[in-house]
Amino acid sequence: MNELISIIVPVYNVECYLDACMASILNQTYRNIEIILVDDGATDRSGRMCNHYAKLDKRVRVLHKKNGGLSDARNKGIAYAQGEYIMFVDSDDVVSLDITRYLYQLLKSNYADIAICDPIHCYPGKEIVFEPETSQWIFEPEDAIAEMLYQRSFLVAAWGKLYRKKYFDHIRFPFGMLFEDSAVMYKIFDEAKRIVYSNAKLYGYMHREGSITTKEFSRRDCDILIICSQIMEYMSHRSEKLQKAARSYQTAAAFRIYMNAPRNGKFDLELKICNKWLQENKKLVLHDPGIRLKMKLALFMYKFARPIMPLVYKKINRWK
Structure with missing residues (x-):
């Protein structure tokens, strides 16, 4: 053919x-x-x-x-x-x-x-x-x-x-x-x-x-929060496997905004949402055998070593 x-x-x-x-x-x-x-x-x-x-x-x-x-x-x-x-x-x-x-x-x-x-x-x-x-x-x-x-x-x-x-x-x-x-x-x-x-x-x-992907952080970078909410809603009536995967993706997006959004008062609402998601998801995601090691380490640092997270994040290859 x-x-x-x-x-x-x-x-x-x-x-x-x-x-x-x-x-x-x-x-x-x-x-x-x-x-x-x-x-x-x-x-x-x-x-x-x-x-x-x-x-x-x-x-x-x-x-x-x-x-x-x-x-x-x-x-x-x-x-x-x-x-x-x-x-x-x-x-x-x-x-x-x-x-x-x-x-x-x-x-x-x-x-x-x-x-x-x-x-x-x-x-x-x-x-x-x-x-x-x-x-x-x-x-x-x-x-x-x-x-x-x-x-x-x-x-x-x-x-x-x-x-x-x-x-x-x-x-x-x-x-x-x-x-x-x-x-x-x-x-x-x-x-x-x-x-x-x-x-x-x-x-x-x-x-x-x-x-x-190389431009400075802007309001549009927060679009991922809207999309993650849509994914969570879409998966809410699906299998437990898909709900866990959606939660993992939501958590990764929350980390992205949490680590990149400027602390200048313009993104306070978005940072509040990210903190809420990270608090809600950290225990569930940490006990999910499907998540990547990188995510586990990020969650541990968020819980126990938050001040040094920016130093470590700069050295992370986001493509791997």
Whole structure:
């Protein structure tokens, strides 16, 4: 089989990165793709560059729109996608030339509905070396959701995954929010029947100054508190396993805000909520065998060594 796969690429002020991103997509070994470039009101040359790619390759479709953020751009791309399957690639990242073929074959050979690979962390000017798989796992939806919320293996990110498009028929990314992936991935997984994950590192996640993940803490960083409350509500009538996993994710989010929010009076309410969650969850989470060692250590420090937490937190790699 050689089904059409839609690759959705939101584009906003990435003129220095877009060529590398598009070179990695246009040269995919899996050829039956459509590339949907969503120009999210770029103010640099990115929009014109999108038009150039459309002239170069008939598989490229360009949508120009007013700036609405990453979620809005992805949602527009989903609405226009014609493929049986979809992928998301951020326009400042790069992917292995084989990622589409690999994820498609991974999905098909395992009779799965979603296929997942790992990222390789990239930095401007550094060589990118993708890595083959050494292991793969099959998950039922509940097990995959728990794995994701416990943050044990694959990431909650929308990129690095291949999905049946129909799962997005009634699910969209929340407009204007950060952590938009956290708001929808558990719902998408819940729609699937079977999910396959490989630890092959085929998605090049680019770390750069000025990206969302490197900006200073802002009010929007607190969006994760809203999303965690939604996840807790969603799981409140589900299995004990999912409720525990949701509580672990909520606790991790509380730590993120607790450790990063400035103590300048502007975030007092959010810090109060985080302290409340940490107090309520610490005993339950500590007795949960599913949580990561990193979380256990953080909870112990919160309880017994709170003054030195900022020193330790600076040395923690948030990607592991």
